[in-house]
Amino acid sequence: MPAWVINLIILWFSQFCASIGFSLSMPFAPYYIQTLGVTDPGMVKIWTTVITAGAPLSMAMVSPLWGWLSDRYGRKPMVLRATWGAGIILFSAAFAPNVYVFAFLRVMQGMFSGVASAVITLVACNTPVQRQGLALGSLGSAQFSGHMFGMFIGGFMADKFGYANTFLISGIILASTGVLVWLFVKEKFTQPPPLSKAQRRISWREKFTALGPGTMLLGLILWMSITRRMDGGLLAIYIQELYGSLEGVAIWSGIINASGSLGALLSGVLASLLIDRLQPQRMMTLAAAGAAVSMVFLGLATSHRMLIPARFLLMLFLASFDPTLQAWLSKVTLPSKKGIVFGLAQTAKSTGMTIGPCLGGLIAWAWATRLVFWIAAVMFLLLIPVVRLVSERLNRRIRTAR
Numbered sequence: 001m002p003a004w005v006i007n008l009i010i011l012w013f014s015q016f017c018a019s020i021g022f023s024l025s026m027p028f029a030p031y032y033i034q035t036l037g038v039t040d041p042g043m044v045k046i047w048t049t050v051i052t053a054g055a056p057l058s059m060a061m062v063s064p065l066w067g068w069l070s071d072r073y074g075r076k077p078m079v080l081r082a083t084w085g086a087g088i089i090l091f092s093a094a095f096a097p098n099v100y101v102f103a104f105l106r107v108m109q110g111m112f113s114g115v116a117s118a119v120i121t122l123v124a125c126n127t128p129v130q131r132q133g134l135a136l137g138s139l140g141s142a143q144f145s146g147h148m149f150g151m152f153i154g155g156f157m158a159d160k161f162g163y164a165n166t167f168l169i170s171g172i173i174l175a176s177t178g179v180l181v182w183l184f185v186k187e188k189f190t191q192p193p194p195l196s197k198a199q200r201r202i203s204w205r206e207k208f209t210a211l212g213p214g215t216m217l218l219g220l221i222l223w224m225s226i227t228r229r230m231d232g233g234l235l236a237i238y239i240q241e242l243y244g245s246l247e248g249v250a251i252w253s254g255i256i257n258a259s260g261s262l263g264a265l266l267s268g269v270l271a272s273l274l275i276d277r278l279q280p281q282r283m284m285t286l287a288a289a290g291a292a293v294s295m296v297f298l299g300l301a302t303s304h305r306m307l308i309p310a311r312f313l314l315m316l317f318l319a320s321f322d323p324t325l326q327a328w329l330s331k332v333t334l335p336s337k338k339g340i341v342f343g344l345a346q347t348a349k350s351t352g353m354t355i356g357p358c359l360g361g362l363i364a365w366a367w368a369t370r371l372v373f374w375i376a377a378v379m380f381l382l383l384i385p386v387v388r389l390v391s392e393r394l395n396r397r398i399r400t401a402r
Contacts, residue, residue: 003186004127008135010184011079011119012142014177018083018115019146021173024154025090025166027257028250029102030236032163036099042365045237049361051103052232055110056353062111063350066118067343074189075122075339076181083178085112091171094164110350115174116143117346124330125338126187133327137272140323144268144315148261155254163250215341216394217329218348220284223386224321225352227379228291230372231298232357235311238369242304252304260311264319271320280328281391283320285384290317292380299373332398 025032030048038047070078089109096102120139127135158166231238236253243249274283294314301307325345333341360372 003188004131004135007126007185007187008123008138010180011123012138014079014083014180014185015116015119015139015142016146017177017180018086018174019143020150021087021090021170021177022115023147023150023257023261024157024173025093025163025170027151027236027253028154028158028163028166031158031240031246031250031253032167033099033102034246035163036096036102038099045234045361045365047099047103048234048237049232049357051106052229052357052361053354054103054106055113056229056350058107058110059114060110060347060350060354063114063117063343063346064340065343066114067121067340067346069339070118070121070343071337071339072191074187074191075118075125076185076187076189078118079115079122079181079185080178082113082115082118083174083181085109086115087171087173087175087178089113089171090167090174094167094171114346115177117342117349120326121339121342122185122187124326124342125335129331132330133275133323134272136326136330137268137275137323139268140271140319141265141268144261144264144319148258148265151254151261152258153254155251155257158250158254159248215344216390216397217325217332218344220387220390221325221345221348222352223379223383224325225349226356226359227352227376227383228318228321229353229356230360230363230376230379232353232360234357234360234364234369234372237364239304239307241369242301242307256304256307256311259308260315263312263314263316267316267319268323271323275324275327279391280324281387283324284387287317287320287324288380288383288387292377294318295373295377295380299370299377301370332394 029051030044033047033051034044038044066078066081086109089105089112093102093105096105116139120136123135123139124132154166157169235257239253239256240246240249243252271283291314294310294317297310298307298314301310326342329341329345330338360376363372363375
């Protein structure tokens with residue numbers, strides 16, 4: 001069996017376990033902060049926005065550094081840094097005495113975590129180009145199947161054992177995942193030679209251009225990330241509003257999120273089969289149109305039960321964005337530049353994950369929570385012509401370079 005296949009199997013399982021670890025606790029953070037003394041509905045929305053946007057904001061700031069270190073010292077150390085860092089921080093969150101400490105830990109999580117991005121970079125750099133669609137799509141199925149399982153049992157665990165204890169378990173699972181990668185994943189990495197004086201004198205603009213045509217996809221990643229994360233932590237609040245009580249809402253939140261993860265799992269399987277066959281532009285257009293329709297359904301929901309099929313449908317389309325963009329980015333980027341380019345892609349994604357929840361939180365605070373879903377639907381529709389424009393410019397640049 002080829003080494004890249006063995007690594008993929010181990011990383012698939014580690015990504016599955018890491019996703020379980022995150023989804024056991026983080027989807028219920030808006031309920032956890034209410035146990036830390038935040039009870040005013042308006043302040044709950046504000047603090048939910050803060051903890052949702054805090055991690056991606058700090059991640060956006062440090063991702064280029066992790067990407068550069070990945071190109072210099074290897075991709076496996078970055079996976080270990082991310083899994084062990086997240087494990088320690090989530091374990092510590094169980095002991096947060098107030099919402100301020102919890103928000104601080106979320107910022108720290110963004111700085112030292114980024115498990116999915118680190119795993120994707122490792123797989124993209126060690127998988128044959130013609131099999132990258134399959135490999136990256138299968139990682140998506142691992143991520144979302146782990147989310148589905150974690151969210152489903154996480155709701156029952158939070159209701160039975162309390163929110164703090166779920167953070168303890170999350171930290172232990174993530175730390176164990178790091179041990180699995182440390183012991184069994186093998187990476188053949190050759191450290192690049194140090195830069196010459198002439199290379200160090202190159203301007204930042206020239207360095208950015210030298211990364212290749214894949215940098216043109218960064219704006220698309222930013223737009224996609226803003227739009228898909230506008231509901232951010234507000235989904236949990238929306239479920240609570242429709243359910244009518246904090247008591248017992250964690251179970252329903254877990255079921256609704258698990259239904260979304262089921263849709264995402266099916267999407268990951270389909271994406272792994274289609275990415276290497278269909279053009280990325282066509283995949284992105286279909287996903288954006290389906291996500292727009294699904295967002296409208298979510299905004300029209302009149303009961304928490306209606307969110308189950310609506311969330312399933314939304315994630316069926318949303319989950320194909322990441323593997324499609326990752327495969328697209330990998331195919332147009334030189335292997336020696338993938339670490340920094342994927343780091344910049346993570347920065348664009350994290351920036352969107354910061355702006356999206358802030359924008360959605362502002363809309364929910366000023367008007368109504370359900371309006372967030374309708375505005376997101378419009379932004380998904382606007383994404384379709386943007387995808388076409390970026391695709392045309394990217395193809396033109398590649399033809400010129402040849």
